[in-house]
Amino acid sequence: MKALLPKSIKGKVSLIIGSIAVASGLITGFYTYNEEVKKAKEVSKEKVRLTLAFSKSIRGYVRETLRPKIYELMNEYKCIKEDFILEAQSSSFLTSNIFRSVSREFQGLTLRQVAFKPLNPKNEPTPVEQKIIEYFRKTKAPEYTEIVNINNYRYLVSAFPVKVEASCLMCHGKVENMPKAVKAIYKPKEDPNWKVDEIQGGIFVYEPYEATLLRAQLSGLIKGGTIFFVNILVLGIILWILNRYVFSPINVLKEHADKISKGEIDDRIPVKGEDEIGELAKAFERMRISIKKVMDLLK
Numbered sequence: 001m002k003a004l005l006p007k008s009i010k011g012k013v014s015l016i017i018g019s020i021a022v023a024s025g026l027i028t029g030f031y032t033y034n035e036e037v038k039k040a041k042e043v044s045k046e047k048v049r050l051t052l053a054f055s056k057s058i059r060g061y062v063r064e065t066l067r068p069k070i071y072e073l074m075n076e077y078k079c080i081k082e083d084f085i086l087e088a089q090s091s092s093f094l095t096s097n098i099f100r101s102v103s104r105e106f107q108g109l110t111l112r113q114v115a116f117k118p119l120n121p122k123n124e125p126t127p128v129e130q131k132i133i134e135y136f137r138k139t140k141a142p143e144y145t146e147i148v149n150i151n152n153y154r155y156l157v158s159a160f161p162v163k164v165e166a167s168c169l170m171c172h173g174k175v176e177n178m179p180k181a182v183k184a185i186y187k188p189k190e191d192p193n194w195k196v197d198e199i200q201g202g203i204f205v206y207e208p209y210e211a212t213l214l215r216a217q218l219s220g221l222i223k224g225g226t227i228f229f230v231n232i233l234v235l236g237i238i239l240w241i242l243n244r245y246v247f248s249p250i251n252v253l254k255e256h257a258d259k260i261s262k263g264e265i266d267d268r269i270p271v272k273g274e275d276e277i278g279e280l281a282k283a284f285e286r287m288r289i290s291i292k293k294v295m296d297l298l299k
């Protein structure tokens with residue numbers, strides 16, 4: 001251990017404060033990173049939960065309020081030719097369109113409503129979504145939240161299952177029962193044939209977690225780095241103070257002591273300041289004068 005320590009005081013001080021700088025920088029960095037990740041996870045989860053709650057509410061509102069109201073108006077005013085108005089009566093269509101603009105506001109926050117045998121081919125579940133739907137089928141879990149890796153990018157995914165009700169079959173059952181407007185828009189080639197009470201799909205919310213992690217890493221790096229550089233600055237200042245008030249006066253004394261040891265006894269030793277080193281210089285000077293007196297006597 002002793003062999004590892006530098007010989008000079010300057011070296012020892014540098015080593016100790018340098019180590020403190022590195023250690024405190026690293027500890028602060030890791031601590032900040034961990035805290036930020038924890039915080040970011042919570043925020044992401046809240047965002048996702050809010051999104052799911054909104055999507056559920058919009059779907060409920062369309063089903064219970066908007067759709068029946070529009071049907072009522074259609075029956076009342078026979079002049080309306082359509083038997084189904086997609087923009088106002090499809091809960092999926094409405095929700096996905098609303099959330100398209102939400103995800104523009106909240107970078108990358110995405111909502112997907114998918115199902116096996118979908119009306120809109122865009123709503124075909126991806127392999128990851130298929131697995132989660134299978135999980136819902138097997139476990140009957142009401143919700144799923146996990147960080148998943150898709151194409152080397154991590155997302156916080158939250159989902160809930162979509163269960164088929166009898167009322168869904170009008171549009172998701174047989175093609176012959178579908179409103180003309182739905183047939184005209186989606187041109188289904190075969191019956192979706194959803195079965196009542198079956199878990200047919202899921203509502204998925206994706207929060208780009210990789211970006212969140214990156215922000216946490218950056219924050220940890222900045223905070224840890226700042227602490228490190230502040231410590232290095234403190235080290236610099238301490239070394240400067242030591243150099244000015246301790247090391248260089250000691251060097252001057254050492255040079256004079258060397259001279260005295262070689263018999264060069266006439267140079268005055270400069271005394272600067274009243275501190276410990278000043279006192280030492282005074283004592284040296286007194287010693288030089290005494291030696292000089294003795295040497296003069298001997299001549």
Ligand code: HEC
Binds near residue numbers: 086092114172
């Ligand atoms: C009056 C017609 C109608 C009814 C009733 C209906 N839907 Fe849909 N649904 C649609 C349309 C139209 C789409 C396609 C929207 C789009 O383009 O994204 C759709 C899409 C979906 C999707 C996305 C997958 C796909 O098929 O494209 C899910 C999930 C869904 N509906 C669930 C339900 C559930 C659950 C019910 C019953 C509680 C239901 N729907 C009742 C018209 C309907």
